[in-house]
Amino acid sequence: MFSGRPICNIATSLLLALATTASAQEVRHQPLNLDEIGELRIVEGTIRGNEIVDYQVAGERSQILSVDLMTSNLANYFNIVPASSNEAIFIGSTQGAVADVPLPESGAYVIRVYLMRSAARRDETAKFSLGVSLGPPEFADGLSGGPDYWKVAAGGGYALNLRAGPSTRYQPISKLRNGEVLQNRGCRLTGRERWCAIRATHSGVKGWVAGRYLVESAAPRRPAMAEGGPIGNGVAFDATGFVPCAAHAGLPLRQCPFGVVRDGPGNAGLWVALGDGAERQILFEGGAPVATSPADTLSFEKAGDLFQIRVGDERFEVPEAVVTGG
Numbered sequence: 001m002f003s004g005r006p007i008c009n010i011a012t013s014l015l016l017a018l019a020t021t022a023s024a025q026e027v028r029h030q031p032l033n034l035d036e037i038g039e040l041r042i043v044e045g046t047i048r049g050n051e052i053v054d055y056q057v058a059g060e061r062s063q064i065l066s067v068d069l070m071t072s073n074l075a076n077y078f079n080i081v082p083a084s085s086n087e088a089i090f091i092g093s094t095q096g097a098v099a100d101v102p103l104p105e106s107g108a109y110v111i112r113v114y115l116m117r118s119a120a121r122r123d124e125t126a127k128f129s130l131g132v133s134l135g136p137p138e139f140a141d142g143l144s145g146g147p148d149y150w151k152v153a154a155g156g157g158y159a160l161n162l163r164a165g166p167s168t169r170y171q172p173i174s175k176l177r178n179g180e181v182l183q184n185r186g187c188r189l190t191g192r193e194r195w196c197a198i199r200a201t202h203s204g205v206k207g208w209v210a211g212r213y214l215v216e217s218a219a220p221r222r223p224a225m226a227e228g229g230p231i232g233n234g235v236a237f238d239a240t241g242f243v244p245c246a247a248h249a250g251l252p253l254r255q256c257p258f259g260v261v262r263d264g265p266g267n268a269g270l271w272v273a274l275g276d277g278a279e280r281q282i283l284f285e286g287g288a289p290v291a292t293s294p295a296d297t298l299s300f301e302k303a304g305d306l307f308q309i310r311v312g313d314e315r316f317e318v319p320e321a322v323v324t325g326g
Contacts, residue, residue, distance in 0.1 A: 040191025049123040055111040064135040073126035075119035083108035151217035162207040166195035204262030229257035230271035230279040247274040249313040
């Protein structure tokens with residue numbers, strides 16, 4: 001289960017103040033009664049501009065307050081604050097849209113839903129859905145809980161939906177094949193159902209899947225790297241191979257070993273060994289090369305499914321499948 005920790009430094013207090021306080025803000029207070037451990041409450045609402053909604057819940061020391069936010073506006077966040085304090089124990093703008101917080105003391109807590117100040121000044125609107133539940137202390141096992149890898153065991157030849165958040169409220173973003181190996185990024189309870197954050201080891205796509213369709217798996221076999229291949233940044237490569245490259249102007253293209261770390265559709269870090277220990281990193285975002293390291297001029301053309309990339313005097317031909325895994 002993901003665990004939040006009390007944060008008590010000056011920078012955090014300032015961030016909380018910037019995100020949630022202004023004399024002109026309108027605060028709506030709404031109590032939430034969580035009658036049973038594991039009961040999931042779904043709350044839907046809308047805020048505009050400087051509006052804030054404070055959802056008030058009560059819990060016992062060490063119980064896990066679980067909250068997840070689905071929203072139409074990327075500037076929409078929530079914080080969790082003890083009713084008796086101004087010190088946030090979870091800050092959504094820095095910690096994300098999913099919280100599993102062990103309550104430090106018995107008492108009342110506020111789930112504060114708001115728009116960041118820049119969006120509030122533009123009088124933007126957010127339609128949101130909150131999932132809120134209380135869980136018993138024994139589920140606070142942190143990211144260390146569970147195996148390092150899962151395997152999809154949906155059965156019957158079905159594919160498993162990968163969702164943007166830990167609930168069927170969230171739309172599927174991809175499908176995972178039976179037997180596909182997934183990196184475990186931590187599990188949590190949404191109400192009484194276990195959901196697990198994963199990274200698919202082939203494509204790098206990230207999301208949430210229902211835990212009942214997962215079984216423990218051994219680590220995937222990593223692709224072999226050719227002698228003299230790139231080292232990368234220490235993250236295991238999702239794929240290795242060769243791409244045509246030339247390290248200097250006027251040289252013909254030759255086969256150069258590469259390694260790639262994928263980060264979901266169209267996003268990847270590609271390392272190509274140029275020889276004599278030199279390697280070139282090219283960052284892909286949104287299906288296109290956008291940056292390189294060491295820094296140099298970058299340009300590219302795409303013909304069909306082949307990227308023709310220039311970095312300074314270097315040239316590369318990179319099939320789209322290297323980036324996407326397709």
